[in-house]
Structure formats: structure tokens, C-alpha cells
Amino acid sequence: MSSPSPTTDHGAQPAVVVDDVTKNYGSRRAVDGVSLDIRRGEFFGLLGPNGAGKSTLVEIMEGLRRADSGSVTVFGESTWPRNTGLLPRMGVQTQSSAFFVRQTVHEHLRTVAALFGTDRAAVDRTLEAVGLDDKHDVRVDDLSGGQRQRLAIASALVHGPELIFLDEPTAALDTEGRRDLWEVLRGLKAAGRTIVYTTHHLDEAEALCDRVGILVDGRLVVTDEPQSLIGNSGATSRLLVPLGRIDEEQAAGLPGVEGVAVQGGHLVLQTRATGRVLAALDPLTGLDGVQTRTPSLEDVYLELTARPQSPLVSNNQEQS
Numbered sequence: 001m002s003s004p005s006p007t008t009d010h011g012a013q014p015a016v017v018v019d020d021v022t023k024n025y026g027s028r029r030a031v032d033g034v035s036l037d038i039r040r041g042e043f044f045g046l047l048g049p050n051g052a053g054k055s056t057l058v059e060i061m062e063g064l065r066r067a068d069s070g071s072v073t074v075f076g077e078s079t080w081p082r083n084t085g086l087l088p089r090m091g092v093q094t095q096s097s098a099f100f101v102r103q104t105v106h107e108h109l110r111t112v113a114a115l116f117g118t119d120r121a122a123v124d125r126t127l128e129a130v131g132l133d134d135k136h137d138v139r140v141d142d143l144s145g146g147q148r149q150r151l152a153i154a155s156a157l158v159h160g161p162e163l164i165f166l167d168e169p170t171a172a173l174d175t176e177g178r179r180d181l182w183e184v185l186r187g188l189k190a191a192g193r194t195i196v197y198t199t200h201h202l203d204e205a206e207a208l209c210d211r212v213g214i215l216v217d218g219r220l221v222v223t224d225e226p227q228s229l230i231g232n233s234g235a236t237s238r239l240l241v242p243l244g245r246i247d248e249e250q251a252a253g254l255p256g257v258e259g260v261a262v263q264g265g266h267l268v269l270q271t272r273a274t275g276r277v278l279a280a281l282d283p284l285t286g287l288d289g290v291q292t293r294t295p296s297l298e299d300v301y302l303e304l305t306a307r308p309q310s311p312l313v314s315n316n317q318e319q320s
């Protein structure tokens with residue numbers, strides 16, 4: 001993963017420029033007029049509900065799919081028609097990464113590395129980084145789902161690309177595997193790589209990303225730093241008061257309380273004025289056992305992606 005160093009002209013020119021991109025599948029608009037700049041060295045997370053258009057947009061950025069209108073440039077070069085000159089500079093892991101299933105893990109990654117003229121030492125380093133160093137001799141079709149996912153990630157990283165696209169890289173990983181991958185990704189960011197990734201794990205996006213973009217129905221509804229999004233959202237904090245200390249009506253009447261609900265063994269008080277509510281609660285119930293939950297990226301995300309009536313049935317009957 002250490003071969004070619006990233007260029008040092010950080011900030012000079014964005015790594016990726018998406019300009020008014022639209023993509024339809026038949027009558028279904030998957031990406032709707034998206035414009036976006038991703039800076040060099042940035043860790044950018046693309047978020048959104050199932051079917052929001054994330055994979056389609058990422059595939060257009062990667063040059064794997066053609067936009068109906070608009071344009072994408074990577075390092076100042078157009079990605080379509082297929083730009084093979086960009087391939088050594090990009091690492092791509094898709095949701096349906098292809099494998100040489102009859103090869104062993106090491107053979108597979110050596111084959112991928114050879115396509116880029118990358119040395120064998122990089123293969124060993126990359127397998128170690130993704131936690132597959134004890135699987136060198138295991139055939140690819142004998143790997144578990146999570147192990148295959150690690151191999152797909154290794155295949156995207158082995159040639160030391162400057163720009164790395166990862167589509168739900170932690171989807172099949174267990175908790176430990178996710179945390180291990182976070183460290184790998186943080187290491188890549190520290191080394192100056194640009195990372196564009198999609199995820200449904202909001203905690204992960206909040207922990208890792210410099211900026212996130214939220215897609216809803218193909219439209220980019222917001223791009224911002226996770227902490228700014230949370231700070232500017234006006235999302236409420238929650239105070240969890242053990243049941244039996246105060247009744248719902250009394251809680252709803254406290255100054256600063258905007259909503260009350262019973263959840264588990266707690267009365268949950270929603271507020272934007274935590275200090276005021278705590279001050280009012282103290283003489284009534286004491287503060288022992290009262291827990292405070294500050295808003296998270298997940299709260300903001302749920303607000304931004306909320307639909308008046310969420311359809312329970314997905315629309316996967318679309319045409320190809």
C-alpha cells in the first residue's frame with residue numbers, strides 16, 4: 001500500500017469534481033443534478049437511504065457508468081469515455097467486486113498487483129493491513145463473506161492509489177473488523193490519500209469523515225462536516241430519567257422540554273436547553289441516574305431523510 005506517494009499539490013485542484021450529473025434508469029431518476037467537489041486528502045462520506053443513488057453516483061465518479069448529462073473529472077481529467085490513464089491513481093471497491101475464485105488469497109492479490117506493476121512486498125503489506133495475513137493459502141471461494149470483503153478492499157488498495165473509492169466497505173464486517181478497517185482508513189488519510197466512501201453506519205461516518213454528503217432520491221440535500229451538520233441542525237438532546245421519578249405530564253411542563261416519551265425504563269425528555277431542564281429536574285427528582293444524550297449525525301440524518309410516509313416495499317422492480 002505504500003507505492004506511489006500521493007502528489008503534493010493538495011488544495012490546488014480538487015481530486016473529484018462532479019458537475020450537474022444526472023442519471024436515469026428508464027423512467028427512474030437515480031441521480032438528479034448532483035454537483036460536488038472532493039478535495040485532495042479529504043475523507044468524504046456519501047450517505048443516504050437504500051436506493052438514494054449512492055452507488056450510481058460513485059460508479060459515475062469512478063468512470064464505470066456513464067452519466068446522462070453533466071460531467072465528472074478526477075485529477076482534472078474526464079472519467080468518461082473510460083480513462084485508463086487514471087486507473088493506476090484510483091482504487092475501486094464496488095458492492096460486487098469480482099474475484100479469481102479458484103486462486104488463493106495471495107495469488108489473487110498478486111494477480112491484481114501485477115496488473116498495476118506493483119511489487120510483491122505490497123501484497124504482503126496489504127494483506128496484513130486488512131487482517132488477511134493468516135489466509136494467504138486459502139482459496140478465495142472458501143472465504144467467508146467478511147473475508148471476501150477484506151480481500152475486495154485489499155484489491156482496491158494494493159497499488160497505493162491516491163484516490164480510493166469504497167462502496168459500503170464495512171457492510172459485511174464484524175465489529176472488530178470494522179474497527180480494524182477504520183484504522184486502515186485513518187492511516188490512508190494520514191498518508192494524504194483521498195477517500196470517497198458510502199456507508200449506512202452513521203456512527204462510522206461521524207467518526208471518520210471530514211465531510212459527508214447526504215443523498216435523498218438522487219439529490220444531494222446537504223454536504224458539510226459532521227460536527228457542523230449536528231451543530232446547525234437544531235436537533236434536540238435527550239435526557240433519560242429513570243421511570244417513576246416524575247410523571248409524563250409534569251416532565252412535559254418543565255421549562256425547555258419539547259417532547260416526552262417512554263422508552264425502555266426511562267422517560268425521555270427532548271430539549272435544546274439541557275442545562276435549564278437539568279436545573280428544573282434537580283429539585284424534583286435529583287440527578288442521580290439521569291443520562292444525557294447529545295445529538296448525533298444519525299439524528300440529523302434521520303431528520304433530513306425522513307419521508308412523510310416511508311414505503312415499506314422497496315422499488316427493486318426497476319428496469320435494467
Ligand SMILES: Nc1ncnc2c1ncn2[C@@H]1O[C@H](COP(=O)(O)OP(=O)(O)OP(=O)(O)O)[C@@H](O)[C@H]1O
Binds near residue numbers: 028049051055
Ligand atoms: N442497473 C440498474 N437498472 C435499473 N435501476 C437501477 C439500476 N441500478 C440502480 N437502479 C435503481 O436506481 C436507484 C438508485 O440505486 P443505487 O444502487 O445507486 O442506490 P444506493 O443509494 O447505492 O442504494 P443502496 O444503499 O441500497 O446500495 C434505485 O431505485 C435502484 O433501484
